[in-house]
Amino acid sequence: MNEELKHKFYISTDKSKLDIKAIHDFLQSCYWTENIPLRIVEKSIKNSLCFGLYEGDTQVGFARVITDYATSALLKDVFILEPYRGQGLGKWFVNYILEYPELQDVQRWLLGTKDAHGLYRRYGFKNLTEPEKIMMRLNHNAHQL
Template sequence: MNEDLKHRFYISTDKSKLDIKMIHDFLRNSYWAENIPLGILEKSIANSLCFGLYEGQRQVGFARVITDYATSAFLKDVFILEPYRGQGLGTWFVQFILSYPELQDVQKWLLGTKDAHGLYRRYGFKKSTTPEKLMMRSNPNAYQHQN
């Protein structure tokens, strides 16, 4: 990423700066959080370490980390708005998150992606070497009783 971009953009963990409407509009149309109710999104933000990517006052990217700050972290909901892609912002954003001082003791990081494997491989993410040990429980009806 060139230095001009770093001077135009900044990253913050201040949740009061987050544009909840923009985040909700993006995520409810994403493949991984399709139709997420606003209340569920707000609860997930309240209970996560959140990162906003900004150009001036305008939020152009978002990510959150679910973590205990010691043993594990789950990188979630990473996105850059379409008009801002292709400038190196995603790479810079992920690098910033993984370098965040409070997360340096984390032993294991998890994430799920359908189409950004190349980006995350740069930072040491790889397919699980023991997928037989990983389990998941899904509740497909969780959003039905939320607004």
């Protein structure tokens, strides 16, 4: 990413700067969070380490990390708004998150993606080496009103 862009954009973990409506608007149309209720987005932000990417006062990207800050972290909800893509912001954003000082003790990072494998591989993410050791449970009643 060139220096000019770094001076035009900035990253913050200050939750008071987050544009919750913009985050919700984006997430409710994504394959991984389709139709997610606003209250669930608010709760997920409240209970995560959040990163906002901004151009001035305008939020143009978002990501959050669910973590204990010591052993494991789950990278979630990473996005850059469409008009801002193709400028290297996604690479800069992910690198910033992975290099964030409070997360340097984390040994195991996880994430889920359907179409951004190339981006994440450059940061050391790879397919599960022992998928038989990873389990999941779906709660089909979650997010019901």
